[in-house]
Amino acid sequence: MIKIDNLHKNFEKLEVLKGINTGIKEGEVVAIIGPSGSGKSTLLRCINLLEQPTEGSIWINGEEITSKKTNILKVRAKVGMVFQHFHLFPHKTVLQNLTYAPIKVKGLTKKEAEGKGRDLLQRVGLAEKADEYPSRLSGGQKQRVAIARALAMDPEVMLFDEPTSALDPEMVKEVLEVMKSLAHTGMTMAIVTHEMGFAREVADRVLFLDGGQLVEDAKPSEFFSSPKTQRAKDFLEKIL
Amino acid sequence: MNLDFSRVTPSLPYILEGIYITLQVVALAALLGFALGIILSLFKISSIKPLNWLADFYTSIFRGTPLVLQLMLIYFGSPQVFGIQIEPFTAAFLSFGLNSAAYISEIIRAGILAVDKGQKEAAVALGVPYRKMMTDIILPQAMKNILPALMNEMITLTKESAVVTIIGLNDIMRRAYIVGGQSYRFFEPILIAGLVYYVLVMILTIAGKLVERRMRRSD
Ligand SMILES: Nc1ncnc2c1ncn2[C@@H]1O[C@H](COP(=O)(O)OP(=O)(O)O)[C@@H](O)[C@H]1O
Numbered sequence: 176m177i178k179i180d181n182l183h184k185n186f187e188k189l190e191v192l193k194g195i196n197t198g199i200k201e202g203e204v205v206a207i208i209g210p211s212g213s214g215k216s217t218l219l220r221c222i223n224l225l226e227q228p229t230e231g232s233i234w235i236n237g238e239e240i241t242s243k244k245t246n247i248l249k250v251r252a253k254v255g256m257v258f259q260h261f262h263l264f265p266h267k268t269v270l271q272n273l274t275y276a277p278i279k280v281k282g283l284t285k286k287e288a289e290g291k292g293r294d295l296l297q298r299v300g301l302a303e304k305a306d307e308y309p310s311r312l313s314g315g316q317k318q319r320v321a322i323a324r325a326l327a328m329d330p331e332v333m334l335f336d337e338p339t340s341a342l343d344p345e346m347v348k349e350v351l352e353v354m355k356s357l358a359h360t361g362m363t364m365a366i367v368t369h370e371m372g373f374a375r376e377v378a379d380r381v382l383f384l385d386g387g388q389l390v391e392d393a394k395p396s397e398f399f400s401s402p403k404t405q406r407a408k409d410f411l412e413k414i415l
Numbered sequence: 416m417n418l419d420f421s422r423v424t425p426s427l428p429y430i431l432e433g434i435y436i437t438l439q440v441v442a443l444a445a446l447l448g449f450a451l452g453i454i455l456s457l458f459k460i461s462s463i464k465p466l467n468w469l470a471d472f473y474t475s476i477f478r479g480t481p482l483v484l485q486l487m488l489i490y491f492g493s494p495q496v497f498g499i500q501i502e503p504f505t506a507a508f509l510s511f512g513l514n515s516a517a518y519i520s521e522i523i524r525a526g527i528l529a530v531d532k533g534q535k536e537a538a539v540a541l542g543v544p545y546r547k548m549m550t551d552i553i554l555p556q557a558m559k560n561i562l563p564a565l566m567n568e569m570i571t572l573t574k575e576s577a578v579v580t581i582i583g584l585n586d587i588m589r590r591a592y593i594v595g596g597q598s599y600r601f602f603e604p605i606l607i608a609g610l611v612y613y614v615l616v617m618i619l620t621i622a623g624k625l626v627e628r629r630m631r632r633s634d
Pocket residue numbers: 186189191209210211212213214215216217218
């Protein structure tokens with residue numbers, strides 16, 4: 176469903192992605208791991224065009240989103256993104272965070288959007304927080320709201336950029352549980368994470384990035400027990 | 416010190432009526448300054464270079480010359496530029512509004528830049544178009560940051576508005592001055608004018624604090 180072909184991204188002179196070739200199938204959960212600065216975030220951000228690729232192309236469901244003719248806003252509306260630092264809208268209530276884009280971007284009525292928003296809050300276990308402001312929530316709750324906000328747009332794929340890295344340890348689990356249940360619904364997901372246990376358990380594939388290159392692409396069981404490259408071995412040694 | 420308010424007291428209502436004029440000038444100037452200030456601030460953060468230049472040039476002109484000069488240029492220059500003599504009142508709120516826009520645009524620009532970059536990213540990632548993102552997400556948060564600075568600008572405006580005396584607009588200041596001339600005592604009427612400005616500024620300050628508190632509710 177997603178195809179990435181010879182993707183390059185430069186920031187000025189800095190070559191951050193050096194020709195990535197890969198794909199994600201419908202319903203597949205892909206964990207993207209690698210050292211800090213290896214280009215994981217940049218890769219995700221290219222998939223919803225938060226960054227414009229310097230070279231190469233990306234297809235989502237047969238549409239080349241990197242072509243000049245694409246409506247960038249439409250692409251972003253169907254690709255959900257969850258950030259490390261949540262980025263909830265602080266001046267809107269939890270429910271308004273969920274209904275804003277569906278109303279303003281997809282043209283849902285307030286009633287439709289709120290019905291849907293409440294369903295989603297139920298799903299992430301925060302139904303009773305609908306009318307709170309984000310500042311009243313814990314980190315884990317904020318991230319669950321952020322996931323629900325992205326889901327409210329009915330995305331075809333969900334991107335997660337280190338969704339649990341900014342959380343206190345005791346809140347990591349609640350967010351991972353929500354992501355796990357989302358994976359079970361058949362959502363296509365790309366997750367940048369340092370949670371190796373989660374990657375091993377939930378992901379269908381692991382992509383290992385290093386220095387802007389896709390160094391390994393393997394099943395979690397294979398990758399974690401017998402990485403093929405020295406770079407992956409070194410990385411796993413450091414973090415496990 | 417001998418203070419004698421008895422000769423000024425009959426003229427007190429006359430001076431106080433000036434409040435109405437002063438407030439009208441300030442309110443219209445603030446509206447104009449705010450509306451134009453938002454537009455200029457959007458120009459300043461725009462990725463279109465000529466818009467940056469235009470807004471920066473505008474700001475430098477209005478910050479780089481005295482306010483009283485701008486007022487006189489607009490008032491005395493209007494027959495030559497527009498072919499009509501505009502009213503002192505019009506000249507007053509126009510010049511204050513245009514001047515204020517320069518300062519307010521800087522305030523708003525800083526306020527927008529102070530909004531967490533993640534807010535823009537989150538909105539963009541949801542497919543929200545630029546305009547809606549600005550009006551619904553970025554500007555409301557910027558406003559909260561800049562409210563104290565905006566209030567300051569309102570207070571400055573209120574006090575500075577006293578220079579409209581120079582083009583003959585009957586504001587608080589000019590009325591106090593006229594009463595002084597008629598009664599041959601300037602100290603008392605001008606003291607009264609001073610008190611009126613002080614009270615106006617205090618009211619603005621308190622109102623600003625109240626609004627600020629309301630807006631902080633969501634924190
Ligand atoms: N907007 C940007 N401008 C310049 N350099 C950037 C930008 N974003 C990322 N980089 C650089 O690109 C490299 C890869 O960053 P990133 O994709 O965030 O890595 P990761 O998420 O794997 O830690 C880093 O060296 C980072 O400094």
